[in-house]
Amino acid sequence: MRSYLVSRVLGMVPTLAVISVIIFTVIQLPEGDIVSSTLDRLQAQGVDVTEEYVQNLRAQYNLDKPLVLQYFYWAGNFLTGDMGYSYLFSRPVNELVWERLGYTLSITVSALFFTWIVALPIGIYSAVRQYSIGDYVMTSIALVGLATPPFLLALIFMHIGFEWFGVSTGGLFSPEFEDAAWSWARFADLLAHLWLPMIIVGMGSAAFTMRILRANLLDELNKPYVVTARAKGVPPAKLVLKYPVRIAINPFISNIGLMLPGLVSGEALVSLVMGLPTIGPLLLQSLLNQDMFLAGSLLMWLAILTVVGILLSDLLLAWVDPRIRFE
Amino acid sequence: MDAVLSIRDLAVEFKTDTGLTRALVDVGFDVPRGEVTAIVGESGSGKSVTANCIMRLIQPPGRIVAGTIEFAPERALSSEGQAPRAPRLRAPPFDIVSLPNRDPRLQELHGGLISMVFQEPMTALSPVYTVGNQVAEAILCHRDVSRRQAWRESAEMLERVGLDDIERRMRMYPFEFSGGMRQRVVIAMALVCHPEVLICDEPTTALDVTIQAEILTLIKDLQRDLGNSVIFITHDLGVVAQIADQVVVMYQGRVLEIGTVRQVLKDPVHPYTRGLLAAIPGLAPKGQPLATIGSVVGDADIETPHPLRRLADGRQVSMPQDSRG
Ligand SMILES: Nc1ncnc2c1ncn2[C@@H]1O[C@H](COP(=O)(O)OP(=O)(O)O)[C@@H](O)[C@H]1O
Ligand SMILES: [Mg+2]
Numbered sequence: 001m002r003s004y005l006v007s008r009v010l011g012m013v014p015t016l017a018v019i020s021v022i023i024f025t026v027i028q029l030p031e032g033d034i035v036s037s038t039l040d041r042l043q044a045q046g047v048d049v050t051e052e053y054v055q056n057l058r059a060q061y062n063l064d065k066p067l068v069l070q071y072f073y074w075a076g077n078f079l080t081g082d083m084g085y086s087y088l089f090s091r092p093v094n095e096l097v098w099e100r101l102g103y104t105l106s107i108t109v110s111a112l113f114f115t116w117i118v119a120l121p122i123g124i125y126s127a128v129r130q131y132s133i134g135d136y137v138m139t140s141i142a143l144v145g146l147a148t149p150p151f152l153l154a155l156i157f158m159h160i161g162f163e164w165f166g167v168s169t170g171g172l173f174s175p176e177f178e179d180a181a182w183s184w185a186r187f188a189d190l191l192a193h194l195w196l197p198m199i200i201v202g203m204g205s206a207a208f209t210m211r212i213l214r215a216n217l218l219d220e221l222n223k224p225y226v227v228t229a230r231a232k233g234v235p236p237a238k239l240v241l242k243y244p245v246r247i248a249i250n251p252f253i254s255n256i257g258l259m260l261p262g263l264v265s266g267e268a269l270v271s272l273v274m275g276l277p278t279i280g281p282l283l284l285q286s287l288l289n290q291d292m293f294l295a296g297s298l299l300m301w302l303a304i305l306t307v308v309g310i311l312l313s314d315l316l317l318a319w320v321d322p323r324i325r326f327e
Numbered sequence: 328m329d330a331v332l333s334i335r336d337l338a339v340e341f342k343t344d345t346g347l348t349r350a351l352v353d354v355g356f357d358v359p360r361g362e363v364t365a366i367v368g369e370s371g372s373g374k375s376v377t378a379n380c381i382m383r384l385i386q387p388p389g390r391i392v393a394g395t396i397e398f399a400p401e402r403a404l405s406s407e408g409q410a411p412r413a414p415r416l417r418a419p420p421f422d423i424v425s426l427p428n429r430d431p432r433l434q435e436l437h438g439g440l441i442s443m444v445f446q447e448p449m450t451a452l453s454p455v456y457t458v459g460n461q462v463a464e465a466i467l468c469h470r471d472v473s474r475r476q477a478w479r480e481s482a483e484m485l486e487r488v489g490l491d492d493i494e495r496r497m498r499m500y501p502f503e504f505s506g507g508m509r510q511r512v513v514i515a516m517a518l519v520c521h522p523e524v525l526i527c528d529e530p531t532t533a534l535d536v537t538i539q540a541e542i543l544t545l546i547k548d549l550q551r552d553l554g555n556s557v558i559f560i561t562h563d564l565g566v567v568a569q570i571a572d573q574v575v576v577m578y579q580g581r582v583l584e585i586g587t588v589r590q591v592l593k594d595p596v597h598p599y600t601r602g603l604l605a606a607i608p609g610l611a612p613k614g615q616p617l618a619t620i621g622s623v624v625g626d627a628d629i630e631t632p633h634p635l636r637r638l639a640d641g642r643q644v645s646m647p648q649d650s651r652g
Contacts, residue, residue: 222386223450224445224447224450224451225450225451225452225453225454227384227445228443228445228451228452228513228516229453229461229464230384230437231382231384231437231438231442231443231445232437232438232442232464232465232468232516232517233434233435233436233437233438233439233465233468233469233520234464234468235434235468242453242456243453246453246455247453247454247455320455321454321455322454322455322500322502323454323455323500323502326500326502326503
């Protein structure tokens with residue numbers, strides 16, 4: 001188990017290195033860079049820009065160096081905790097990212113819990129009572145949930161909240177807490193706002209998980225090991241949970257990490273619609289404005305979250321499934 | 328005869344897309360207490376369905392449409408607190424078929440009074456729990472004892488079925504065991520609550536020949552020691568000769584012949600049984616070439632159902648009134 005852990009953790013290093021190269025390449029792809037877009041803007045404002053100023057600016061951002069070197073500067077700084085400077089916000093990227101990263105993480109992780117809390121009992125019920133009315137109702141609702149994009153769901157919820165209850169459901173804080181310092185009251189206010197994006201972001205994956213769990217469980221329900229357990233007198237409820245469910249959820253446990261990217265991109269759209277201060281809207285802005293340090297750092301953080309998520313879910317699977325442990 | 332199980336007029340149907348299959352038609356036989364009853368027949372003859380009826384494991388699309396299975400346990404039901412093999416306290420017999428689905432007696436039946444060992448030892452245990460956990464669970468489902476006590480009794484039973492290094496083995500997972508070892512575990516799991524009837528549905532078919540013989544000997548020895556009744560399902564008459572006291576021959580969901588092992592193997596009456604025997608090396612009459620079933624059955628009509636008829640020596644055969652061999 002320990003060697004498995006070590007090899008998995010070490011395996012993350014090359015993965016992240018390759019991802020960082022790809023990210024760096026992608027953010028370099030479009031024509032121009034920060035400096036040229038600055039120049040465009042300054043010139044549009046009628047400011048005269050000297051060639052020397054441009055050179056200085058490029059030197060300051062290391063843009064005059066070869067691309068390979070630029071990559072190593074960027075990656076090296078990232079590793080030492082310096083994510084560079086956001087031209088767009090005129091602030092170090094470090095100052096911009098942490099809080100938003102925290103919100104993104106809260107929304108995606110809580111959406112993940114929501115997914116499980118909803119999908120697990122419903123999926124089990126639907127499989128055990130296959131073709132019952134309850135099963136039909138649940139599978140139909142799940143189909144609708146699956147087919148509704150999160151941003152649409154966000155719009156619907158906001159509309160309902162505004163029209164019927166007269167409350168604005170946007171944002172993660174009430175106005176009085178928006179810029180307040182952290183306190184228990186602010187935390188409680190955050191929780192009171194978090195549940196809606198949680199449901200909206202988690203709805204699709206809950207529907208998906210429920211449907212797949214139902215199918216997996218139907219495959220397991222009449223397997224010989226379940227019949228054997230029934231034949232030895234295990235009571236019905238315990239029988240289902242201890243035997244087939246335990247096997248049927250294994251593929252999901254290893255997929256928790258893989259669900260993260262989907263949740264994160266769903267969260268980005270929802271955040272845009274609902275005006276949530278998370279990574280998503282910031283990433284969009286930074287990409288539109290070719291704010292490469294900001295965009296690169298955000299993408300890199302999403303990659304790290306995903307890779308760590310996959311690692312955690314693989315470790316979880318190894319923990320619950322001895323067959324993996326013994327390989 | 329003292330029968331622990333009396334099966335009468337049992338009929339089972341499977342409703343499938345292709346139509347109605349009559350898996351059992353008027354099946355009836357007695358299982359003598361404390362003996363080994365073999366059910367023998369070719370694949371698809373309804374042996375497993377019969378066993379599943381006794382265990383009430385028939386699931387839709389299957390349905391028991393008629394018949395009774397009267398069970399006369401020695402132990403009173405609700406065996407809580409009683410030592411295994413309590414003094415002969417004859418409980419009132421009851422019909423397994425008519426027990427409601429939610430009847431608590433069903434729970435007690437399963438693994439407590441009647442246990443089953445299935446054909447596939449490789450898939451009969453869950454891969455994610457230890458062997459000890461799964462064997463001890465059988466005890467915890469039926470008796471109000473501590474986990475420690477259940478573990479200890481499981482260890483004893485696992486030792487009886489021939490495992491060594493018990494404590495370590497109990498903490499291992501089924502996939503670390505060989506097929507023969509797993510079948511021993513399944514047998515221990517079935518016997519750990521000292522059931523009155525042990526049903527073995529082709530328990531050795533999936534195993535190597537040498538292991539087969541070991542498992543057969545084990546089941547027979549344990550039956551002698553524990554005094555339980557055994558229903559042993561097989562398609563192999565060689566196995567029947569080794570293990571059975573009584574034999575029930577099945578064909579296409581019907582019972583063709585019932586008798587003691589000596590009667591059926593030495594002096595079969597029904598043409599189908601004769602056909603089966605003639606095709607078995609070692610059991611066929613000496614000096615004759617081995618035959619195929621078809622060649623011995625010849626033009627004897629085995630397809631038309633006849634009610635079972637009791638012959639003078641006590642055996643029963645499904646044949647027309649006027650014929651005897
Ligand atoms: N799950 C099922 N669905 C449909 N038909 C079944 C099912 N199980 C058994 N049967 C029918 O019952 C007959 C007897 O099956 P079975 O008792 O398993 O035979 P065997 O003697 O080989 O154990 C089969 O030929 C089949 O027609
Ligand atoms: Mg069978």
